[in-house]
């Protein structure tokens with residue numbers, strides 16, 4: 001922790017923008033805002049990068065994104081490739097490519113339809129490849145694969161390093177980070193937002209909520225309840241093994257995210273659900289579910305069947321009812337903004353979303369449309385639902 005204790009006991013610390021949550025999204029937003037001259041305070045309940053942003057699988061993946069996320073993911077990918085020029089650190093980014101393999105003809109058909117759909121929307125980053133090309137790319141894969149989708153400019157990075165790099169870059173531009181500073185209560189008083197924390201009160205004209213799985217409670221305090229729930233996502237890492245896989249891998253018919261680091265260890269995940277303890281602020285591993293995913297790996301790479309698992313862990317992540325994040329201005333309160341609910345895929349989006357959120361907060365308009373991520377979409381959907389039901393009868 002490199003921030004001083006609040007020297008003004010009793011008086012609120014002030015900034016232009018108060019950010020609640022020091023994960024990648026809070027740190028990236030703080031960086032982009034501070035770089036433009038805004039004074040920014042980030043409040044973090046634990047330490048920066050303690051939760052999803054520091055413990056995720058590091059997948060930098062545009063592959064497989066829902067359509068509304070694709071413009072954000074493509075924008076983010078360009079920032080990932082230029083990270084050293086942007087924040088002075090590459091975050092450990094390796095442009096390994098991402099490969100989603102298929103194991104049956106039906107899965108390959110599914111991928112063919114997906115690529116055609118993307119092309120009809122003008123997106124050409126996902127390429128359908130046949131079995132021979134898959135095996136040329138990854139010769140150690142089991143022979144039963146039938147093909148896949150390949151994205152060459154995707155890859156992986158180191159989560160804690162990336163989040164820390166954004167935090168340090170934000171600090172270089174004057175952003176102040178307070179750790180062990182959970183915002184327990186937020187309220188608007190006149191022109192200002194006030195957040196109460198065990199380290200005193202903090203105030204700003206604008207408030208940005210980037211509190212990951214804990215954001216729902218803050219939105220509720222602002223009178224804007226939203227269907228967001230926590231999940232404990234699990235990962236495991238193996239002992240070191242000789243290099244055998246270059247690309248970051250996923251599968252079509254079963255959950256898998258798989259990559260081998262330069263040090264030989266293999267990280268295995270794929271949105272594997274463990275246990276989320278929101279009040280306790282930690283995730284727990286469900287070993288029985290991990291076994292299933294270890295089996296997938298052995299099916300695909302039979303030579304790994306005797307490889308030991310070194311460590312497993314779980315991180316707490318925010319999921320929404322429609323699997324899309326919430327990135328918007330509040331519909332109920334002035335000068336309140338949200339960026340959370342990244343549903344297990346928000347690491348790749350961090351660099352671009354931070355920039356777009358900075359535009360939203362400082363200019364009132366982001367350079368890419370964020371309409372699909374409005375917080376009131378759930379209310380609008382449930383208001384429409386009874387009508388749709390009535391029409392069906």
Ligand SMILES: Cc1cc2nc3c(=O)[nH]c(=O)nc-3n(C[C@H](O)[C@H](O)[C@H](O)COP(=O)(O)OP(=O)(O)OC[C@H]3O[C@@H](n4cnc5c(N)ncnc54)[C@H](O)[C@@H]3O)c2cc1C
Nearest residue numbers: 021023025045053056057059183212315342345346347348
């Ligand atoms: C195991 C795992 C694997 C994943 N793999 C990938 C992947 O390969 N690729 C990918 O793109 N994404 C992946 N993700 C998802 C990705 O990590 C998240 O979407 C992303 O990190 C979310 O960032 P965030 O800043 O919104 O949230 P977080 O990282 O959770 O940060 C929110 C922060 O807010 C703080 N906070 C909460 N409440 C308060 C409060 N009241 N006051 C102050 N601070 C508060 C928390 O302590 C936390 O540090 C994975 C996630 C997990 C858990």
